[in-house]
Every structure is written in structure tokens, then in C-alpha cells.
């Protein structure tokens with residue numbers, strides 16, 4: 001995108017093809033289109049869906065999944081996967097809630113930082129298993145998915161922390177808003193922008209793409225592959241830790257089973273968001289939009305009063321439809337680019 | 347001269363992979379401002395030596411000397427830091443990233459906050475391509491680049507590092523005369539600026555053209571290091587092979603039969619336009635042209651890998667279904683693709699299984715694959731092509747580049763096709779075996795097979811072809827019979843200069 005802006009003479013000469021170029025380079029537009037369709041149709045059936053309150057709710061509901069999807073993207077780009085995120089969220093949410101309930105003296109900032117640190121430690125374990133010990137990510141993080149959850153259960157011993165046990169100031173982080181935008185959404189957006197900037201503009205960010213795109217070539221290029229992979233897992237873990245704190249603030253009531261099964265939602269969001277599951281391409285913006293689309297679909301189905309039993313199936317069908325739509329669009333654009341490049345060459 | 351130590355040197359270096367002794371006590375000295383060639387047959391250990399200099403492999407014994415001081419490279423990053431830039435034999439690009447990012451990965455120009463300066467990166471990429479004289483778009487993704495373009499990107503990548511030592515492992519294997527001349531121009535100016543160059547090629551004329559010194563390896567052992575001015579190409583071949591070689595192009599004349607492959611007005615939008623030609627049984631037709639002229643693309647479309655938008659293809663009078671390689675194979679068409687690693691081989695599978703792949707029907711006993719039939723077939727072809735290998739059950743991954751090419755050839759030749767399309771059949775194959783491949787192709791033609799050969803190597807085209815078709819920017823621009831085919835006529839057509847007038 002920036003390159004087009006930098007070359008006025010080129011964009012002048014080629015005026016008419018800007019759109020094709022843009023869609024070709026910005027895969028995320030496909031999801032934006034899907035979102036527009038979803039909101040258009042649902043809003044037409046039930047205008048209530050487009051009300052400010054409803055929109056804010058959808059944003060709030062997607063904030064945690066979006067944060068996790070950002071972390072997951074970092075890992076998936078390197079041709080790995082982190083299945084353990086939901087257990088890290090559970091562990092961090094329960095740990096944070098427990099400290100807040102039992103040690104009212106500890107400042108909230110310290111608790112949140114502790115949650116992030118706990119997540120980072122979990123991520124470091126994943127990273128060492130994958131990056132240093134060479135265990136395939138699918139196997140390693142499937143193992144830690146159960147292990148972390150097990151620790152969580154053992155720690156909780158059946159105990160549940162209730163909203164009433166936690167300081168009001170902490171809970172207000174989950175419900176409060178700034179200029180009408182929920183704080184949790186702001187947190188997710190800050191994370192998104194920061195990680196997005198780093199992935200696009202830092203050498204280390206580009207190296208993550210290189211590793212996923214061709215691992216053998218990354219070694220030959222002198223990229224510290226092991227270090228980068230470990231860092232990606234640590235970042236994913238840290239963000240899962242943060243998401244745990246967000247979870248505790250939003251729901252108030254936390255037990256050891258918190259966030260169970262969410263890893264699949266996160267991975268679905270990442271894939272719908274156009275991040276290649278075999279690494280090398282995709283952006284965190286796409287993944288966050290994917291999270292928004294998935295949350296939007298669930299909300300829409302509820303608003304449209306679709307039978308609760310059918311919802312899961314329809315949800316799945318819509319996800320597949322979104323991916324197919326995106327894929328078709330990409331193919332179309334690739335063909336258009338091929339013809340154009342050839343015309344330019346002569 | 348005598349007191350400045352060589353920039354980079356190997357002293358008594360050995361390296362084994364399991365039971366394979368890839369290098370045995372090899373020494374080599376690269377001096378500043380000198381181009382040094384490394385010669386040897388397929389599997390002689392050239393690429394292994396490169397990978398030791400670049401920090402990929404650690405030597406089992408011996409030393410690496412940098413400016414006369416022993417150093418240890420713990421990985422490619424160390425060698426890069428020491429000023430060693432490498433073009434590996436197999437391209438090592440990141441398909442999802444843009445060409446410019448591929449060139450500058452790890453050394454991107456940066457601004458404030460460590461932010462990558464994309465504008466500068468793009469400008470530098472454009473400058474590099476200008477210097478090499480190639481019209482590549484730095485913004486396009488590396489995915490889908492032809493082998494030659496990939497090699498050009500690799501060259502640009504190595505040049506961007508402003509290295510003290512430039513190592514090039516068969517950089518010209520897929521390039522045609524024009525690009526090679528450009529590359530040599532750039533290499534010479536680097537040499538004048540004091541860069542040490544190590545150059546590997548199986549095209550001897552290139553070695554004699556560019557280099558001052560040549561070191562020869564045979565079976566992993568050091569044979570000799572000579573001044574180019576002191577030896578002849580025949581001497582060099584003798585050092586490589588250990589004996590004299592006979593004539594290089596033993597083309598036999600064959601009787602032409604009926605038309606086996608008929609291509610009419612074939613067009614794939616944006617790639618090639620209105621291509622018509624025919625190949626008769628017993629005939630070898632060469633498809634010549636510059637890199638990017640659309641030759642491989644025509645071959646891929648004819649075989650059905652890519653679809654075409656207009657036109658028709660007939661094999662022995664039967665129309666081919668577009669976009670279906672299996673239909674093409676049923677009619678007796680075979681394609682040896684240019685990109686052996688991506689399209690030609692299953693790198694993890696064994697040599698024998700790879701050779702059997704294209705003809706599973708012939709090694710089948712009922713629903714099962716007969717390992718014995720598979721092995722017999724593989725052993726036969728391994729011998730005919732002088733495959734250098736330890737065991738036929740080894741994965742093709744561990745073979746040297748030229749030996750991988752032999753496996754691809756064996757895979758398709760073993761099928762006994764009616765029409766054989768070969769895309770750069772001898773890419774990376776050493777002089778001795780090249781003659782063997784040419785003899786095989788010639789024999790096949792005599793046996794009534796129609797052969798369409800794409801080649802960037804002019805001597806190969808002139809030596810083998812009964813007829814030369816020349817492509818330029820996606821169009822067929824000339825058809826030259828064997829009698830009239832010379833370096834001048836073919837190059838004139840390939841570069842788009844008006845044909846006829848000059849000849």
C-alpha cells in the first residue's frame with residue numbers, strides 16, 4: 001500500500017487498476033466484505049442488531065478472542081501452532097482472581113503483570129519444547145494444553161472465585177469504557193496495533209514470515225530460527241496471560257474450567273482471517289477481523305432467533321463459506337494480476 | 347602478493363555424511379581480486395565444500411582460515427558476518443515474501459526505531475536488477491518465479507551484501523547467454539574491487555571465460571589446482587573424470603515419421619500467445635529463447651499442468667483435454683520439468699521409488715507395488731546415467747544436485763513415452779553424463795519417439811536439434827532448420843532482432 005503512495009507517477013499511469021492491486025495485496029478486504037454482508041443482512045432483518053449497544057457488545061465479546069488470535073498468528077506464521085492457549089487463559093484467569101480475592105493489598109497493575117508473566121512462562125515451556133527440543137508444535141502444545149489445565153484444576157481444588165470476592169476497581173476494567181469504547185476492546189486494539197506494527201516493520205517480524213515460508217532457507221539466511229520460534233511462543237503465552245486477566249475482569253466468576261475449548265475458536269479466527277495454516281503469510285489484522293466475524297456470526301444467529309441446536313452447524317457452514325469466498329476472491333485477483341503484469345511488460 | 351594471505355582458505359578439510367566421504371583433505375585458497383573455479387563431476391563434493399565455507403556444515407577435520415587466521419563458523423550467520431556471500435545451488439527463496447524482501451532478508455535498510463525503510467529497500471532492489479539487466483518487479487511475491495528468475499534473485503541477494511568473498515554454486519545452470527554475460531560483467535567489476543570469487547559450473551567455457559585459477563575435485567578428493575592459462579578444456583575434463591572423453595554431441599540421424607505432437611494456436615492469456623508447432627516421430631525439436639520467453643510455460647500447458655485459454659493440442663491425432671496431466675500421460679506424453687525439487691521429485695522418498703513413480707503401472711503386481719521390479723528398474727537406470735549414490739533406498743534429498751537431475755530424467759525415460767518434453771534436461775549435469783544424456787535422447791528419437799527439448803544452453807540446442815523453434819516474449823518468432831541454425835541466427839531471433847537480414 002505504501003509503495004503505491006510513494007509512486008504517484010505509477011498510480012497516475014495505472015489509475016484504473018488500483019482496486020485490483022489493493023485487493024490483491026490486502027487479503028483482509030475479503031473478510032471486511034464478509035462482515036459487511038453479515039451486518040447488512042442481519043441488520044435488514046432486525047435493525048436492533050446495528051444499534052450502538054449491540055455493536056459494543058459484539059466488540060466486547062470479540063476482544064478476548066482477538067487478543068488470543070493476535071498471539072496465535074505470531075506462532076502460526078512460523079509454521080507452528082499453539083493449542084495450549086485456552087489452558088493458559090484458564091490458569092492465568094484463576095491465578096489472578098485468586099490473588100485479588102485472597103490478597104486485597106496487591107495492586108491491580110502488579111496482578112495483571114503477574115498474569116502476563118505466568119503466561120509468558122507457559123509460552124516459554126512450549127517454545128523450548130518446540131524450538132529447542134524439536135517436538136512438533138501440534139504434539140507439544142496438545143500436551144501442555146492438558147498439563148496446564150491439570151495444574152489449574154489441582155491449584156483450584158474445586159474452588160471458585162466469585163465477583164463479590166474481587167475488588168470493584170478490577171471488575172470495572174471489564175465493564176468500564178473510555179469515550180464509549182469498552183476498556184477491554186481498547187486493550188485488544190492496542191495489542192493489535194503494536195504487534196501489527198512490529199510484524200510489518202521490524203527485521204525480527206519479517207524473519208517470522210521467512211521462517212514459516214521456507215524453514216530450510218531461513219537457516220541458510222542466517223536467521224536465528226530457534227530463538228525466533230521460542231520468542232513467538234513466549235509472546236503467544238504472554239498474550240494468553242493477558243487474556244486471562246481480561247477474562248477474570250469481564251466475567252468476575254472464575255473457576256478452573258474457564259475458557260475450556262477456546263483454542264479452537266482462536267484457530268478458527270486465525271484461519272478465517274487469512275493466515276496460512278502452513279505459515280509464511282497472513283496478518284494480525286486479518287486474524288482480529290476473523291475473531292470479529294466469528295463473534296458477529298454467533299451474535300447474528302442469536303438475534304435471528306435461529307434454533308440453538310442448529311446454531312453450531314450453521315456457524316460452521318458460515319465459516320466455511322467465508323473461507324471459500326475469500327479463496328475465490330484471491331484466485332480471481334491472482335488471474336487479473338497475471339494478465340496485467342504481462343500487458344505491462346510489453 | 348606473496349605476503350598477503352588468502353582472504354578465505356581451507357586447509358586439509360574432510361567431511362563425511364554417515365558412510366559417504368564427501369570431502370577428503372581438501373585445500374583451497376581464495377585470493378582477493380581473483381576468480382577461482384571449482385570443477386568436478388556430479389557428487390564430487392563441490393556443494394559440500396561451499397557449505398563448509400558458508401558455515402552450514404562443520405568440517406570433521408581441517409581448518410578454515412580467514413585472512414590467514416583459523417576461524418570456526420558456527421552457522422551461516424557467522425560466515426555472513428565474516429563477509430562471505432553465497433549463492434547456493436538450489437534456490438533458497440521465501441515464496442510468500444516479495445522479491446525485494448527476499449533480497450534483503452536480515453539486512454534490510456532501517457530507519458528510526460529499527461523500522462524497515464521499504465522505500466529504500468525497493469530502490470536498492472531496482473538498482474541491483476538494473477545492474478544485472480533483468481526486468482524483475484521487486485514487489486511481486488517470489489512464489490511462481492521460474493528457476494532462472496529465482497537464480498537471478500539469488501544473485502541480486504548475494505550482490506546486495508557487499509561481500510569480500512562471493513561464492514556461486516552453479517549460478518548459471520538455468521540462465522541463457524544474455525544473463526550469463528551480464529552476470530560475468532558484474533562479477534568482473536566486483537573482482538576488480540578486490541572481491542574474491544569462487545565459481546562453480548559444469549559449462550567449461552564459462553570457467554575459462556571468468557576465472558584465473560581452477561581447483562578440481564574427484565570423488566571428494568583434491569586433484570589439482572591450476573592456472574587457467576596453463577591448461578586446456580581437455581586437460582580440465584581429464585582431471586575431473588580421470589580419463590579422456592569422446593565426442594560431446596553424438597547426434598544420430600533419425601528417419602522422421604508421422605506427426606506425434608501437434609500444437610495449434612495455443613494461448614494462455616498473459617503468458618504466451620498463438621503458439622503453433624508440430625513434432626514428428628524421430629525428430630528432436632529444440633525450443634530456444636531467453637529466460638522468461640515463455641518456453642517452460644508452453645511445455646507446462648501442453649502437458650496439462652497449466653490450463654490454456656485458446657488453441658488445441660493433439661497427440662498422435664487425438665485431442666488432448668486441457669489441464670489434465672494424467673490424460674496427457676495416458677496418450678504417451680512425458681514432461682521432465684525444469685524445477686526438479688518442486689515438480690520433479692518427492693524429496694523424502696527413495697531413489698527407486700522416485701524412478702518408479704511415473705510408471706507405477708509397470709512395477710505393479712496386482713494391487714501392490716513389487717519392490718523387486720521397482721529395484722531392478724531403478725538399478726538399470728542408475729547405471730545408464732552413472733548415478734552416484736550409496737544405496738537405491740536412500741532418499742533423493744541427500745543426492746548432489748546433478749544426481750537429483752539424473753533421477754528425474756530416469757523417472758520419465760523409464761516410461762518409454764511417445765512424446766517426450768524435456769525442460770533443461772542437463773541442468774547441473776556434468777560433462778561426462780551430459781554426453782550420455784544426449785546419446786540417450788538421440789537414441790530415443792531414432793527409436794521413434796518425438797522429443798521437444800527446452801534448453802538455455804546454445805551448444806546443446808545446436809548439437810541436438812533437428813529443428814530450432816525460437817520464442818521471444820511469449821510468441822514463436824522463428825523456426826530454423828538444423829542446417830541454418832547457428833549461434834547468430836538463434837540469438838538474433840531470441841533477442842527479437844529482425845531475423846534473416848543479418849544471417
Ligand SMILES: Nc1ncnc2c1ncn2[C@@H]1O[C@H](COP(=O)(O)OP(=O)(O)OP(=O)(O)O)[C@@H](O)[C@H]1O
Nearest residue numbers: 363368388389390391392393394744745746747748
Ligand atoms: N546431507 C547429506 N547427507 C548425505 N549425503 C550427502 C549429503 N549432502 C551431500 N551428500 C553426498 O555427498 C557427495 C557430494 O555431494 P555434493 O552435493 O557436494 O556434490 P557436487 O559436487 O556439488 O555435485 P553436483 O555437481 O551434482 O552439484 C554426494 O555423494 C552426496 O550424495
Ligand SMILES: [Mg+2]
Nearest residue numbers: 393435746747
Ligand atoms: Mg552441487
